[in-house]
Amino acid sequence: MLMLGIETSCDETAAAIVSDEGVGPARIRSDLVFSQLAEHRPYGGIVPEIAARAHLDRLDALIAGALDEANVGFGDLAGVAATGGPGLIGGVIVGVMEAKAIALARRLPFIAVNHLEGHALTARLSDEVAFPFLLLLVSGGHCQLLAVEGVGRYRRLGTTLDDAVGEAFDKGAKLLGLGYPGGPAIEIAARRGDASRVALPRPMKGRAGCDFSFAGLKTALRERVDEQRELSDSFCANAAAALQQAIGECLVDRTANALAMFRDLCPDGRTLVIAGGVAANQALRARLAAEAASQEFAFVAPPPKLCTDNAAMIAWAGIERLKLGFTDPLDFAPRPRWPLDAKAPPALGAGVKA
Ligand code: KG4
Ligand code: ZN
Helix, strand or coil, rough: EEEEEEEECCCCEEEEEEEECCCCHEEEEEEEEECHHHHHHHHCCCCCHHHHHHHHHHHHHHHHHHHHHHHHCCCHCEEEEEEEECCCHHHHHHHHHHHHHHHHHHHHCEEEEHHHHHHHHHHHHHHCCCEEEEEEEEEEEEEEEEEEEEEEEEEEEECCCCCCHHHHHHHHHHHHHCCCHHHHHHHHHHHHCCCHHHCCCCCCCCCCCCEEECHHHHHHHHHHHCCCCCCCCHHHHHHHHHHHHHHHHHHHHHHHHHHHHHHHHHCCCCCEEEEEEEHCCCHHHHHHHHHHHHHCEECCCHHHHHCCCCCCHHHHHHHHHHCCCCCCCCCCCCCCCCCCCCCCCCCCCCCCCC
16 A cells, blocks of 8 residues: 655645555655745744745645655555644645645545644554554644554643743744754754753653643743853853753653553553654653663654654555545545544643644
């Protein structure tokens, strides 16, 4: 089974061809990502209208490139999967309309994939991970702990009460003048820094449950920055190291509680999976791997390229869904918000994020 995947929910335009044959990443026949960084850089963040237009300009050529690289044509496909939400709605509309048009013209099944399910199932593409597993989903818009019981079966154990963890990295990097996206910039700067030189809090650490909070961390970092007469290179490196360490301690503390909750909920589950763009961070991966080992859980982190936004994960989720007979009608409406666990109450104090 060959699936075309399309991803346009944020600032990466991506198309990929994935097969269900083979093992691990060998199933990925092509995986093209066009990053719009240059388009958004002058504005210091993502401009939704610019993102939507850039997706429109690039998507046809990317899909043709993905088919070419995989050496297949539309006639070889078993289906077309596109991110149906959550995300910046203009971009999601571009990808969904394109996928519907291909599905209609080629009489192929259309699968609308929840972007978060794409991240969640990536570990089953890169590694052979069985259900159930505990998922730490850490991206630019999300920070959640979920029990994943099957395709489409998610139980949220904890979530952020304010900012997503990727935002903490991005806003921290902006305060330190390290550029966008902040995660990779903080990770690189942190290698040269001494975390003990800049004091930052550990929000929620030691509390019951496994919710997160990152807004206070950002405020504290702003105060440390305001105390400086000038932003020296060494201060920025120390602050980056301190921010990454504080975030790491919070993630480990919350995940430790979630592992205990998950053990009660799913006694058969013995795997901790990390997914989403922030999961590309090597220091955080090492901390979480150690915590998983101490609780006798296996730890699975997909390769960094599959952690940040890509279309291979959307194609793979499409394969998993199609195999279960889950397809979507051509009047599917793109969704700006689309929680994985529809039964979970909205997080206390959660803003407008999906
Ligand atoms: O999953 P993703 O590519 O897009 C969303 O769905 O949000 O995640 C993007 C986020 C950004 O906030 C980015 O700064 C963060 O992932 N990120 C990282 C790293 N690489 C990307 N954060 C920490 N360390 C990294 N190496
Ligand atoms: Zn994402």
